[in-house]
Every structure is written in structure tokens, then in C-alpha cells.
Amino acid sequence: MNTEISTVWDKMQKMVNDFIILLPNLVLALIVFAIFFFIARAIKGVVRNLTRDRRQARNLGMVLGRLAQGTTILAGLFISLSVVIPSLKASDLVQLLGISGVAIGFAFRDILQNFLAGILILLTEPFQIDDQIVFKDFEGTVEQIQTRATTIRTYDGRRIVIPNSELFTNSVIVNTAFENRRLQYDVGIGYGDDINEAKRLILEAVNHTDGVLENPAADALVVELADSTVNIRARWWVQPPRRADVLDLQDRVLINIKNKLTANGIDLPFPTQQILFHDQTEATDGDRTRQREGWPAGKGEVPQPRTISNALSKLKFQVNGSEAGKAKQTTTDQDN
CATH class of the missing domain: 1.10.287 (Helix Hairpins)
Known part of the structure; x- marks a missing residue:
């Protein structure tokens, strides 16, 4: 011991x-x-x-x-x-x-990846703080660029935290990268309207809107012959390209275009459709000799098409004949 x-x-x-x-x-x-x-x-x-x-x-x-x-x-x-x-x-x-x-x-592979991506973003500066960017479904103003993630403030007052590795490896739209930004909107006029006159009126309405830049100049181009309209694309430049300014200016430009065109008689038509009646009734249902729709070419005599005017004429004749028959029957009863 x-x-x-x-x-x-x-x-x-x-x-x-x-x-x-x-x-x-x-x-x-x-x-x-x-x-x-x-x-x-x-x-x-x-x-x-x-x-x-x-x-x-x-x-x-x-x-x-x-x-x-x-x-x-x-x-x-x-x-x-x-x-x-x-x-x-x-x-x-x-x-x-x-x-x-x-x-x-x-x-810590993901953390290190985001860290290195954050360093590269800070060095290359594809966007800066207070820039307004669009990334996938997110759009807003850049608040902070940290080593792990970048935070943006959406226009409806929410904060989105995006990992830097995703920002560095995917496409990002920077709306405020340059001083000027071009906006555009398609205006549909009727086929019967004068295209050149409509383009002149559109440019006049755009150029008379406060905030639209004179240089680069605005323009109006025909971009589509649609089903019921001739579409003219109005394009104009604004400065600065902030979201609130863009929406406010676009609102005033479109109001001026609409008022200018309607005041000078230019049609702004609604979409129209042509309705064709189905050529098949209970009388012709299943009868290939009388039923036109779906008739294969080269398989015998093809039934002739029925027009709406002929159908209405027959209907009118039937109605008039029925009314005449009723009147005649009433007269006969009274005589008796």
C-alpha cells in the first residue's frame, strides 16, 4: 500500500x-x-x-x-x-x-460551395446591392450578398434567401444593369384600319408621355397578323429602369395610346370567332349518304353542304306554313 x-x-x-x-x-x-x-x-x-x-x-x-x-x-x-x-x-x-x-x-461540401460562389460573385460583380434582378420565379431588389447566400426583397414585401451556388451557376436577369431600359406592348387594331395612320398615332401618344426618352427614339412595328387583329408592337425607352417607375410610365403610355386611337376612329376589336353548325341532326344521324361531315373523299357521291341561309329559309317556310294552317283551321271552325 x-x-x-x-x-x-x-x-x-x-x-x-x-x-x-x-x-x-x-x-x-x-x-x-x-x-x-x-x-x-x-x-x-x-x-x-x-x-x-x-x-x-x-x-x-x-x-x-x-x-x-x-x-x-x-x-x-x-x-x-x-x-x-x-x-x-x-x-x-x-x-x-x-x-x-x-x-x-x-x-461541409455545400457550405464551402456556396462560400466560394459568394466570393466569386463579390469579385466579378454580376449584380450589386440595390439592383433589381429576376432569378427563376423570384424577382426583387438585392439587399445583401453574403458568403453563403444572397437575400432579395420582393416587390410585395417578402425576403427571399437564395444560395450563392445557384445564383452563380444559373441565369440571372439584372433589370437595373444599365441606365436605360426598353419597354414594349402589343396593340391590336382592326383589319379595316389604316396601319400607317395607327402607327403614327401610337408614336404620337408615346412621345407625348412624360418620362419617355427621345433618344433612343420610340418605334412601332407590325409583328403579327392575328385571327381578328393586326398587332402593332410599340417600343419605348425609360430611365431609370426601376420597377415602380417602369409600371407607372407604362400605365400612362397605354392610357395615352388607347385614348389617341379611339379618338381618331381606330378600332380596337375584341377577339371574334366563326361558329359553324354541325351538319348532323336526328334525321341524318348515322346515314352516310345524307351526312356531310366526316365524309371520306373518293367514296361515292359526297353530299352537298347545307348553308345557314337555306336552313333559315326552310325554317321560316315551315313556321309560316304552320301559322297559315292554324289560321285556316280557325276560320273553318268559325264558319261551322
Whole structure:
């Protein structure tokens, strides 16, 4: 029993002695780590200050500042470990970092993919903060571009969070990428109207709308001969291309076009359809010799088509004959 107690006591004394010997290294390691920590904070502040004036670069500066801070702290940690454990070589640290990096890469693949995509978006700047973009079924104003995702505010007051990897690998429409934007709308006029006159009136209505740019000039083009209308496409340019401004200006342009055309006698017809009566009644149902519809060509004599006018004439004759018969019967009854 005394031997076991003596052994434990010797081990405890050895641990205390080793700690006392290691204590200066621990203090030095803490000092080194604290120095690197404050250096990392200073580097982060410098990077953020360099990009403070630019709105888009501000997010990039924050990301780069955090990366620089993390890298500096990691380097300080490795140096501190080398001070505490002199036998720990730099090659061992690099090997440990490589194995850990592979493991972390597999575990957080999607997060790292979004992170790298966010860095590339911030560097290439396909769109900027406050730009209005369209991505798949989502449309709105860019609020933030973070390292993991980009947030947009829809026009009806909702927030959409989109992973950066999807934004980077798919098509994105940037409505506010340029100062000017062209709008268009198809106006249908009647086939009996003068096309050139209608185009002149449309251009006059567009050009007299406040907010439409004179250069580039507006134009009107015939784009389709539809079933019941001749479609003329009116195109005009606006500035700036913000959503609210675009809708307000389009509203005024269309009102002016409609009033101008109707005031000058240009027809804006509704869609029309031609209805053909089915050439099949109870009397001809199933009788291929009297039924015209669906008659195969080259299979004997094809029945002649029946016109609506002939059918109405026969109906009128039947009605008149029936009324005459009733009148004659009434006269006969009265005579009797």
C-alpha cells in the first residue's frame, strides 16, 4: 500500500515539475497568440476601411477581412503550439491541416460551395446591392450578398434567401444593369384600319408621355397578323429602369395610346370567332349518304353542304306554313 502511494506521489511530483518547466513556454505561447489575435483584428479593420466608400465592395471587404482575420489567428495558433510543444514540426501541422481540410471539405461540401460562389460573385460583380434582378420565379431588389447566400426583397414585401451556388451557376436577369431600359406592348387594331395612320398615332401618344426618352427614339412595328387583329408592337425607352417607375410610365403610355386611337376612329376589336353548325341532326344521324361531315373523299357521291341561309329559309317556310294552317283551321271552325 505504501509502495502504491509512493508511486502516485512521484508521478504527481513529476507532473508538477513538468508543468513548472513548461510554464514559461505556455506564457510565451499565450503572448504570441494574443499578438496574432490583435494583429488579425487590425488587418480586418484595415481591409474594411479600404472598401468603405464603395457599397458593393463593402460586403467584399467584410468577407476578405474575416478571411484575413481567420488566417492570421490560425497561423498564430500553430506558432503557439510550436512554442508549447517544441517537438511538433511544421510538416506535422501541415499534414494535420491537410487531413482535417479533406474531412471538413467532405462534411461541409455545400457550405464551402456556396462560400466560394459568394466570393466569386463579390469579385466579378454580376449584380450589386440595390439592383433589381429576376432569378427563376423570384424577382426583387438585392439587399445583401453574403458568403453563403444572397437575400432579395420582393416587390410585395417578402425576403427571399437564395444560395450563392445557384445564383452563380444559373441565369440571372439584372433589370437595373444599365441606365436605360426598353419597354414594349402589343396593340391590336382592326383589319379595316389604316396601319400607317395607327402607327403614327401610337408614336404620337408615346412621345407625348412624360418620362419617355427621345433618344433612343420610340418605334412601332407590325409583328403579327392575328385571327381578328393586326398587332402593332410599340417600343419605348425609360430611365431609370426601376420597377415602380417602369409600371407607372407604362400605365400612362397605354392610357395615352388607347385614348389617341379611339379618338381618331381606330378600332380596337375584341377577339371574334366563326361558329359553324354541325351538319348532323336526328334525321341524318348515322346515314352516310345524307351526312356531310366526316365524309371520306373518293367514296361515292359526297353530299352537298347545307348553308345557314337555306336552313333559315326552310325554317321560316315551315313556321309560316304552320301559322297559315292554324289560321285556316280557325276560320273553318268559325264558319261551322
